[in-house]
Amino acid sequence: MTILAILNGHLIDPAAGVDGPKDILLKDGRVAEIASPGKLKSAADAQSLDAKGLTLAPGLIDIHVHLREPGQGYKETIATGTAAAAAGGFTAVAAMPNTTPVNDSTEITRWMQQPERGAKVRVFPIAAATRGSKGEVLSDYAALKSAGAVAVTDDGRPILKDNVMRETLVAAARAGLAVIQHAEDTRLTQGASMNLGPVSFKLGLRGMPPEAESALVERDIRLVTELRDSHAHLHVAHTSTAAALAAVRQARRNGLRVTCEVAPHHFLLTEEHVGLYNTHAKMNPPLRSAEDRDAMIDAILDGVVDAIATDHAPHATHEKEVEFELAPNGITGLETALGLCMRWLHKEWKLPLGRVLSLLSAQPAALLNLKGRGTLAVGSYADVVVFDPKAEWTYRATESLSKAKNTPFDGWTMQGKVRWTVSEGRVVYTNPA
Amino acid sequence: MNPTATSVRRKLSTPPVPTSSFPYHPGSLLSVLDLSVEGVSRVLARSTELELADPLIRDRILAKRRIALLFYESSTRTRTSFELAAKSLGADTTLVSSLSSSIEKGESLKDTGLTLRALGAEAIILRHNSSGAAWLLEESTRLPVINAGDGMHEHPTQALLDLRTILAHLRPGIREVGAETLAGVTVAIVGDILHSRVARSNMLLLPGLGAQVVLCGPKELLPEQAAKSSAGIAIERDFDKAIGQSQAIMMLRIQAERLSGLQLDLDQYKAAYQLTGQRLAAHAPAAIVMHPGPIIRGMEITAGVADGVQSTILEQVTNGVAIRMAVVERALVADEQGGRA
Numbered sequence: 027m028t029i030l031a032i033l034n035g036h037l038i039d040p041a042a043g044v045d046g047p048k049d050i051l052l053k054d055g056r057v058a059e060i061a062s063p064g065k066l067k068s069a070a071d072a073q074s075l076d077a078k079g080l081t082l083a084p085g086l087i088d089i090h091v092h093l094r095e096p097g098q099g100y101k102e103t104i105a106t107g108t109a110a111a112a113a114g115g116f117t118a119v120a121a122m123p124n125t126t127p128v129n130d131s132t133e134i135t136r137w138m139q140q141p142e143r144g145a146k147v148r149v150f151p152i153a154a155a156t157r158g159s160k161g162e163v164l165s166d167y168a169a170l171k172s173a174g175a176v177a178v179t180d181d182g183r184p185i186l187k188d189n190v191m192r193e194t195l196v197a198a199a200r201a202g203l204a205v206i207q208h209a210e211d212t213r214l215t216q217g218a219s220m221n222l223g224p225v226s227f228k229l230g231l232r233g234m235p236p237e238a239e240s241a242l243v244e245r246d247i248r249l250v251t252e253l254r255d256s257h258a259h260l261h262v263a264h265t266s267t268a269a270a271l272a273a274v275r276q277a278r279r280n281g282l283r284v285t286c287e288v289a290p291h292h293f294l295l296t297e298e299h300v301g302l303y304n305t306h307a308k309m310n311p312p313l314r315s316a317e318d319r320d321a322m323i324d325a326i327l328d329g330v331v332d333a334i335a336t337d338h339a340p341h342a343t344h345e346k347e348v349e350f351e352l353a354p355n356g357i358t359g360l361e362t363a364l365g366l367c368m369r370w371l372h373k374e375w376k377l378p379l380g381r382v383l384s385l386l387s388a389q390p391a392a393l394l395n396l397k398g399r400g401t402l403a404v405g406s407y408a409d410v411v412v413f414d415p416k417a418e419w420t421y422r423a424t425e426s427l428s429k430a431k432n433t434p435f436d437g438w439t440m441q442g443k444v445r446w447t448v449s450e451g452r453v454v455y456t457n458p459a
Numbered sequence: 460m461n462p463t464a465t466s467v468r469r470k471l472s473t474p475p476v477p478t479s480s481f482p483y484h485p486g487s488l489l490s491v492l493d494l495s496v497e498g499v500s501r502v503l504a505r506s507t508e509l510e511l512a513d514p515l516i517r518d519r520i521l522a523k524r525r526i527a528l529l530f531y532e533s534s535t536r537t538r539t540s541f542e543l544a545a546k547s548l549g550a551d552t553t554l555v556s557s558l559s560s561s562i563e564k565g566e567s568l569k570d571t572g573l574t575l576r577a578l579g580a581e582a583i584i585l586r587h588n589s590s591g592a593a594w595l596l597e598e599s600t601r602l603p604v605i606n607a608g609d610g611m612h613e614h615p616t617q618a619l620l621d622l623r624t625i626l627a628h629l630r631p632g633i634r635e636v637g638a639e640t641l642a643g644v645t646v647a648i649v650g651d652i653l654h655s656r657v658a659r660s661n662m663l664l665l666p667g668l669g670a671q672v673v674l675c676g677p678k679e680l681l682p683e684q685a686a687k688s689s690a691g692i693a694i695e696r697d698f699d700k701a702i703g704q705s706q707a708i709m710m711l712r713i714q715a716e717r718l719s720g721l722q723l724d725l726d727q728y729k730a731a732y733q734l735t736g737q738r739l740a741a742h743a744p745a746a747i748v749m750h751p752g753p754i755i756r757g758m759e760i761t762a763g764v765a766d767g768v769q770s771t772i773l774e775q776v777t778n779g780v781a782i783r784m785a786v787v788e789r790a791l792v793a794d795e796q797g798g799r800a
Contacts, residue, residue, distance in 0.1 A: 217719045227684045230590035230612030230659060232719065298476040303591030316473075323471060347569055347599070349589035351610070375471055438474075 029053045030451060031069045032412060035077025039084055040380045041388035041401035050082065052408035055450040060404060075453075077412050080445055081379075084387040084402050085117025085147070085409030086364060089177075089394055090206075090263055090287060090335035092356070093119070095143065096134060097126025102340035102429045105144035107360070110338070110428035112146040112455035114360040115444040117409035118391075118399055119147065119338075122181045123154040130154035130165045132173035139174050146454040147447070148409070150176040150396065155194045155205060159183045164193055167201035176394045179206035181263060182310070184242060186211065192249050195258035204259040204285070204394065207246055209270060210311065214238040219351045221312040225297040231350065234312055240269035247277045247284060254282070261393065262286040264337050266311035268321035275330050285393050287335040290359060290366045291434065293322035299434060305346040305353035306434045309339065326385070327377060333390040336363050340430030358433045362421055364413065365440025372415075373441055379415065408451040417443035486582065486603030486790035489593045491615040491664040499664070500636045502789065503623055506781040509548070509788065517784075518549035524791055526550045527580035529571065529596075530607075531557040531587045536752055536776055537607050537617070541584050544783035550791075553580075568592060569599040576600050582790040585609070603790040611654050611717060616786055617751050618660035620778040622668070624771050625707050627778075628747045641670035647701045648674050650711035650732060650759050652681045654718070657751040658711060659688070666691030675701035676732065679721055680713070698732050702743040709749045710734050710760050729758065736763045747771045 030052040037048035037060070049066045051059040059066055066072075088111065094102040104121075111119050121138060123129035129138070135151045143149070153175035157163045159182075167178060178198050184207060185191045191207075198205045215234040220226050222233025243262055250260045265271055265286045277284040291309065296316045300307045307313055325331045339356025346353050367386065371377040391400025398406045423436040447455035483493065494502065509517060526545045530538055538554070545552045555575065557563065562571060568587070575583055582603040585593050590610030597604040608614040626633055629644055646665055652658045652674050662685075665672050672692045674685055686694050695701040702708050713723065734748065748760075748769045756762045765772060 224684045224687045227653075227682060228659070228688055230610050230656060294474050296476070301477060302594050319473065320471075323473075344567070347595070348567060349587070349595060350591045351589045370474070 028451070029072040030408070030448065030453070031066060031072035031074040032077050032082055032410065032448075033074050034063055035080045035082040035412060037082045037402065038380055038383055039402045040384035041084070042403045045380055048082070050402060050410070052410070052448065052451045055408050057402050057404050057406045057408050060402070075412065075446055077445070079414065080412050081415045082402070082410055082412050083383045084400050085411050085447065085449065086115045086386040087118045087390040087396065087400055088116050088336050088338065088360060088363065089120040089333055089390045090289075091119045091121055091338040091360065092124065092340065093121045093149065094340060095125060096137065101342055104138060104149060105146070106427065106429045107338065107340065108146040108149060110358070110360040110426060112447045112449065113427050113444065114362070115364045115411035115413060115447055116360055117147045117411065117447060117449045118150060118396065119360070120150040120152050120176055120394060122152055123179065124159065124182045128154045128159045130157050130159070132169050135170055135173040135175050147449045150174065150394065152177045152179055152181070152206065154178065155180045155185060155198070156190065161185050161187060161190055164190075164197055167197050167203055171201050171203055175203070176396065177204045177206050177261065179208065179263070181206065181208045184208050184210050184212060186213070188245070188249065191246060192253065195249055195253055195260065196256050199256045199258040202395070204261045206261045206263050207242070208263050209239045209242040209246065210234070211238045211242045214241075219308060220300055221297045221314045223297060223315055225300060229300065229303065236267040236269055236314065236318065239267045239311055240273060243270040243273045247273055247282065250277070250282050250284060251280070257283060259283040259285070264289045264292065264311055264335065265322070265331070266292045266314050267318050271321055271325045271330060275325070278330070285332040286330070287333040288322050288326060288331050289335060289337045290363055291357060293319060293326060294366060294370060295319065295434065303350040304434065305348070305350055306357060306432050308350060308353050308355055309337070309357055310355040323375060326371065327375060331385065332393055334363060334367060334385045335390065336360055340428050341432050342429075343431060346432050356432070358426065358428050358430050360428065361426055362433060362435045362438070362440065364442050364444065365419070365421060366435065366438070368415060368442035369440055408448060410446075410448040411444060412446040412448070413442050413444045415442050417441070419443050484597060484601060484603045485793070487597055487605070488615050488786055488790070489597060489604060489606045490613050491618050491660045493615070496636070496638050496667055499619070499622070499668070502619060502782065502785045503626070503636060504634065505788065506623065506785040509784040510781040514547065517547055520548045520788060521545065521791055522549035524550045524581055525579045526552050526582050526584065526787065527575045528552055528554045528584045529575065529586070530554065531562070531592070532608070534586055534607075536779060537586060540776070540779040541607060541783050541787070544780050545787050547780070547784055548788055550787070568595055572596045572600040572602070576602055582787070605786055605790055608656050610656065611659070612656050613660045614656040615660050616779070616783055617657050618664040619786070620775055620782040621661055621709065621749060621751070622664060623778045623782055624749060624775050625747070627774070628771065629706055636668055638667065639669045641665065641668045644669070644707070645671040645673055645705045646707045646709060647705035648672060648709045648711065649698065649701065649734070650676050650680065651713045652676050652685055652711065654680070654714040655711050661709065662688050662692055673701050673705060677728065679723065699738065699742045702738070702746065705743060705746055707747050707749060708734065708743060709751070711751070712753060712755055712759055725758070732759065734760045734764050736761060736767065739764055739769065749775060752776065
């Protein structure tokens with residue numbers, strides 16, 4: 027394993043409380059040394075990257091991506107999805123189990139992590155909470171965990187039955203895993219393709235009421251409250267409504283282990299962005315009202331949100347070039363997350379850089395208990411993103427390393443250009459510029 | 460919630476909503492909003508000219524031009540009147556319907572449109588069960604597309620023929636329409652507004668000419684958000700009050716095919732919203748009674764009212780041919796100013 031020194035950069039490591047000029051030395055896939063500029067002791071044999079004027083931070087961690095393998099390789103593969111991740115500064119991604127077949131087994135969980143998949147960055151499988159994600163019979167959490175699963179979920183197919191969700195929370199807590207819920211009472215969203223409101227009425231589209239999300243979040247929190255003694259950890263995926271956030275806020279005040287993530291599109295866009303049936307603005311949960319969007323911003327700024335996660339959901343071009351109601355849900359997100367967070371959360375809304383980075387690395391690592399990730403303290407994994415925080419650039423979907431180009435952010439101005447991404451000591455992305 | 464955070468947030472700027480710059484073909488008619496008030500006036504005037512024109516001269520206007528009718532839903536009135544309108548102008552028409560074409564084999568709307576274009580279609584008239592389908596077809600083919608009804612969204616030629624019917628009765632002899640032409644006129648739209656593209660197109664068209672629109676129906680079929688669609692729209696749940704203030708009453712069918720699991724008590728519905736002779740005589744003895752069809756006699760309207768003297772239902776059908784001649788001509792012929800309505 028080569029030894030890599032990253033010199034002359036400015037290190038921001040919120041988890042370690044570091045914010046200053048530092049050189050760092052990466053060896054055997056781990057952080058070996060951190061020192062003031064020019065003071066590394068054992069850098070003699072190291073290859074070096076000159077990070078002058080650039081910021082170094084723990085590699086970003088996205089706890090909600092769809093890599094589509096096994097079974098849907100025409101949309102994305104683990105290789106292409108993680109290449110996009112590396113380009114976006116991510117060094118670890120947690121992959122959802124709604125593959126074909128559903129990842130409810132140790133075989134698939136292991137298969138996803140094999141070197142043959144060609145992953146550029148670390149892939150952490152999230153396993154199905156129930157067999158086939160059918161919401162009936164629980165999977166074997168202890169076995170899945172030992173195979174590498176970091177959480178359980180039936181993402182996209184929410185667990186509606188109270189008793190099954192209760193069993194899931196208890197069993198996952200026993201295994202030391204979080205239960206991630208895609209909160210949607212699907213009985214309220216039949217045939218719906220966007221948020222319910224004036225825009226859906228105008229466009230003649232069936233709408234998903236915000237209550238479909240908040241009611242299930244409230245139900246889940248009620249279950250976690252009842253199960254207080256089993257220390258269940260509920261994580262609310264892609265929170266999109268003010269009401270759901272209010273419920274999470276209250277649960278936290280009550281001392282419950284309830285966490286939540288927000289996707290960039292939900293703190294930036296509203297239902298108005300659907301425009302005239304733009305299928306690149308179709309996802310689930312849908313883009314909501316301006317009030318809901320503003321609630322996401324508030325909750326990020328005042329610390330209720332635990333992580334920014336992209337819900338990277340690649341689809342083939344032909345799948346999105348169809349009638350709005352027929353188009354699959356989802357947009358890509360790995361290459362635009364940092365640029366959007368820097369442009370809006372940091373530059374526009376003045377969230378300190380350290381907190382932006384924490385939402386993208388330290389906090390998601392803590393949330394899924396990813397040991398040695400989300401920090402560059404000595405001994406941690408050598409997962410580093412090196413970026414120019416001031417650089418503005420324009421995102422071009424056609425240049426994406428993902429197989430998919432389904433993004434509403436094509437042509438948007440981004441801030442913060444990734445220069446290098448280093449995964450466990452290997453440079454996995456170099457910006458050609 | 461933390462009050463400081465709220466006050467800070469109020470000052471935050473957020474990404475702008477993209478203004479729609481959809482690359483319309485100038486001959487397309489996807490929404491009634493594609494027409495300015497002058498444009499509406501021109502279509503109405505032209506429909507009268509074409510209706511009165513010598514059929515042997517009229518059929519040179521689009522002689523041998525190719526127009527495809529692409530129908531994903533069944534239709535009697537709209538399909539036939541578009542076909543007759545196009546043929547009256549001399550065009551060759553071909554009908555592709557979802558049940559007797561490769562659409563059944565899974566061909567996408569985009570590919571179907573491209574295929575029709577490759578076959579020489581110069582314009583496509585589309586009826587589709589999915590809202591927004593006309594935009595997708597226009598984007599895929601860049602041909603002039605006429606929206607003959609997209610899901611629950613719009614049915615612009617229906618609104619135009621409804622307008623022609625209203626004008627014939629309430630503003631007889633008028634030659635041009637403007638933003639005040641229907642000032643003082645109230646039009647009631649009654650029934651299944653939620654699932655109705657006819658309602659949506661009329662709600663966008665009529666207020667632009669000065670009319671008040673009163674929507675009437677039960678909550679399940681008429682959500683409160685409907686009133687926010689544009690200015691000049693109000694909701695009145697009381698049927699008698701709604702028709703009492705209206706000079707035109709537009710009755711709508713309950714769209715059983717779009718109810719999507721919604722349970723309605725039809726007896727209750729009839730009691731509250733069926734237009735009967737008694738009701739009409741008591742509350743709106745002078746109003747015209749419209750219906751876009753198909754009518755379900757004995758459900759939203761009694762046979763007596765449908766066939767009665769106040770009914771304009773068949774007149775609307777006839778007006779459809781005239782309006783569609785003007786709209787089809789507009790799709791393929793730029794007017795003398797080099798522009799279109």
